[in-house]
Amino acid sequence: MTSTSTDFKETLKQQADIVRIVGDYVKLKKAGAQNFSGLCPFHAEKTASFSVHATRQFFHCFGCGESGDVFTFIQKVENITFPEAVRLIAQKLGVPLPKLSFSSPAEARDAQVRTALLDVHVRATQFFQDCLRRPEGANAREYLKGRGLDDETIARFRIGFAPDSGFVLRDALRRDFDEELLRASGLFSWKESSQLSALSSQEKPVLRSAQDDNSGEGVTESRELRAESSAAIYSKFRNRVMFPICNDQGKVIAFTGRTLSTDEKAGPKYLNSPETAIYSKSRVLFNLDNAKEAIRKLDYSILVEGQMDCISVYAAGFHNVIASSGTAFTEPQAKLLGRFSKNVVVNFDPDTAGARATERTLGLLVEEEFNVKIITLDPGFDPDLYLRRKGKDAYGSAIKHSQKYFDYLIDRARVQFPPRNAESKIKAVNHLLPHIQRVPNRIVRDGLALEIAQKLGIDSKVLRQELKNVVTNRSATAVKTGAETQITGAERVLIRALASATEIQASSTRSSARDGTDEELDPARQAQYALQSEYLYEGLASQSLIEALLEAGSEAPDVMALPKNEEDRRLLASVLMHEEEDLTPETVEGAVRALRRIYLRRRQEEVQRAFQRPGISMEEKRELLQENLRLKRALMDPGLAEAAGQAS
Ligand SMILES: [Zn+2]
Numbered sequence: 001m002t003s004t005s006t007d008f009k010e011t012l013k014q015q016a017d018i019v020r021i022v023g024d025y026v027k028l029k030k031a032g033a034q035n036f037s038g039l040c041p042f043h044a045e046k047t048a049s050f051s052v053h054a055t056r057q058f059f060h061c062f063g064c065g066e067s068g069d070v071f072t073f074i075q076k077v078e079n080i081t082f083p084e085a086v087r088l089i090a091q092k093l094g095v096p097l098p099k100l101s102f103s104s105p106a107e108a109r110d111a112q113v114r115t116a117l118l119d120v121h122v123r124a125t126q127f128f129q130d131c132l133r134r135p136e137g138a139n140a141r142e143y144l145k146g147r148g149l150d151d152e153t154i155a156r157f158r159i160g161f162a163p164d165s166g167f168v169l170r171d172a173l174r175r176d177f178d179e180e181l182l183r184a185s186g187l188f189s190w191k192e193s194s195q196l197s198a199l200s201s202q203e204k205p206v207l208r209s210a211q212d213d214n215s216g217e218g219v220t221e222s223r224e225l226r227a228e229s230s231a232a233i234y235s236k237f238r239n240r241v242m243f244p245i246c247n248d249q250g251k252v253i254a255f256t257g258r259t260l261s262t263d264e265k266a267g268p269k270y271l272n273s274p275e276t277a278i279y280s281k282s283r284v285l286f287n288l289d290n291a292k293e294a295i296r297k298l299d300y301s302i303l304v305e306g307q308m309d310c311i312s313v314y315a316a317g318f319h320n321v322i323a324s325s326g327t328a329f330t331e332p333q334a335k336l337l338g339r340f341s342k343n344v345v346v347n348f349d350p351d352t353a354g355a356r357a358t359e360r361t362l363g364l365l366v367e368e369e370f371n372v373k374i375i376t377l378d379p380g381f382d383p384d385l386y387l388r389r390k391g392k393d394a395y396g397s398a399i400k401h402s403q404k405y406f407d408y409l410i411d412r413a414r415v416q417f418p419p420r421n422a423e424s425k426i427k428a429v430n431h432l433l434p435h436i437q438r439v440p441n442r443i444v445r446d447g448l449a450l451e452i453a454q455k456l457g458i459d460s461k462v463l464r465q466e467l468k469n470v471v472t473n474r475s476a477t478a479v480k481t482g483a484e485t486q487i488t489g490a491e492r493v494l495i496r497a498l499a500s501a502t503e504i505q506a507s508s509t510r511s512s513a514r515d516g517t518d519e520e521l522d523p524a525r526q527a528q529y530a531l532q533s534e535y536l537y538e539g540l541a542s543q544s545l546i547e548a549l550l551e552a553g554s555e556a557p558d559v560m561a562l563p564k565n566e567e568d569r570r571l572l573a574s575v576l577m578h579e580e581e582d583l584t585p586e587t588v589e590g591a592v593r594a595l596r597r598i599y600l601r602r603r604q605e606e607v608q609r610a611f612q613r614p615g616i617s618m619e620e621k622r623e624l625l626q627e628n629l630r631l632k633r634a635l636m637d638p639g640l641a642e643a644a645g646q647a648s
């Protein structure tokens with residue numbers, strides 16, 4: 001860690017009031033002694049489940065589980081990296097930046113590599129564009145013309161051509177970039193050293209094995225190879241039309257290459273860059289850089305499957321179009337898209353070969369609370385073909401007549417299971433249920449249940465009620481809220497006490513001035529001692545959270561970073577958001593007594609159960625009776641009885 005940047009981050013965090021910073025993005029209302037709440041910017045909601053803790057300086061959404069400090073918030077809401085978030089917050093506060101805001105030399109080096117990789121891609125893009133204009137690019141130009149793309153579109157999407165030779169690009173880039181970087185760029189392949197001698201005599205590498213080799217994971221082993229021969233690396237993309245893939249800032253970070261060879265050895269029809277330090281395919285949406293403004297303005301996006309479809313739709317004047325690049329949508333992609341609009345018109349046919357990927361994509365969009373509509377084109381038409389045959393007006397009208405996703409599903413279920421009798425109605429309902437249970441909002445689900453009942457002509461009261469029950473009680477929601485409702489007041493007090501360890505450390509001067517800090521009165525230590533020595537939290541709903549807090553002791557600077565899973569983070573946030581009264585040694589002591597009581601009662605139940613086990617020996621019975629008596633006496637202890645009213 002470079003101390004300057006860490007210090008700067010800490011100073012900045014102290015100066016930045018999270019309530020004010022978040023307030024720029026979310027309308028916050030005071031909701032308690034130290035917390036504020038508002039509508040979550042990370043998921044769609046109508047009632048506020050997004051909370052900000054003013055003194056502890058963290059946010060937590062009880063709806064979607066997003067959580068973190070002021071830096072995390074800015075990173076997520078702006079979709080930027082950590083150093084960028086630091087810079088942005090510094091700007092908001094008018095604090096001058098230190099020269100480097102990387103938290104470690106490794107991070108600085110990574111950033112350097114990423115910048116250099118972006119440069120490699122700028123140069124490669126130019127190279128491919130040049131090649132497209134040269135005589136050797138004739139076939140590629142022909143192909144693009146055949147797809148109906150004009151010069152303007154080709155220029156806008158920076159489409160190019162990768163020549164057949166595997167060495168031209170390498171030689172062009174080698175002057176400015178070292179080979180290790182080229183290997184890390186995802187643009188090149190290479191042979192293992194045993195194959196080098198065979199390769200050096202050949203002008204061109206063998207095409208067949210070039211497509212499926214090691215260029216992704218080989219990066220780390222590259223050092224020895226580099227020393228032996230630089231002839232080993234060659235272009236991964238050969239004789240292909242090159243479509244750049246950009247991040248949402250418009251920087252080229254990868255390519256898709258469409259082969260022009262008819263030869264079966266040419267490899268896959270479409271070849272994509274592997275994942276690199278700048279390209280993670282699950283986080284990129286094709287054309288989002290061009291489309292984002294239009295998506296924001298029109299408040300909906302058009303989602304198509306392939307890049308070619310996307311380019312055609314864009315060229316026809318529908319600028320709010322993006323593509324998922326053939327694979328199923330991922331959660332980061334949905335979140336990324338959701339930043340611009342939560343309305344999406346999906347234009348791929350759920351009945352095609354990729355039906356399962358399509359269904360996953362649609363399911364994910366529903367889970368992320370998008371309003372999904374479906375465009376149905378005439379059978380056999382993809383958007384590209386449809387536009388070329390029928391024109392943009394027809395496509396515009398298809399968008400206008402797109403159908404709500406659930407209407408579309410109900411229609412399909414009715415075709416598949418014609419609702420002639422009760423039995424086929426139930427079949428249709430069961431077919432629809434998994435789709436509907438993805439909807440996070442209960443009220444929306446209730447509405448859907450009603451709609452299904454109407455559209456499938458279900459008059460039976462019993463069946464209607466059944467449908468409503470199944471739809472309303474999503475098992476996932478029941479699990480999610482579990483720990484929170486199960487924990488006792490005593491556990492809440494002790495969790496607060498344990499969490500206060502970090503608070504006390506951070507403001508030690510203040511607390512010692514207040515009451516002379518007698519070590520005996522530190523509620524964190526008091527709770528730690530009692531919980532650890534008696535293991536009272538065993539088997540409680542809060543066990544894993546308490547363990548995580550105990551493990552950290554008073555070392556942790558950020559208490560919200562301690563929970564080991566979502567559930568526990570949610571629980572901790574909920575406890576901390578509701579800390580109203582002060583923690584005193586008496587409340588902590590009362591909570592410990594309440595846990596002892598819970599522990600004794602549970603032990604008593606165990607003893608009684610053991611007593612009734614068949615085949616139990618007389619001696620065991622005697623021991624159990626004795627323990628039962630001990631437990632009874634312990635429970636009658638006046639010290640324990642008094643605690644019951646206080647904290648459980
Ligand atoms: Zn949320």
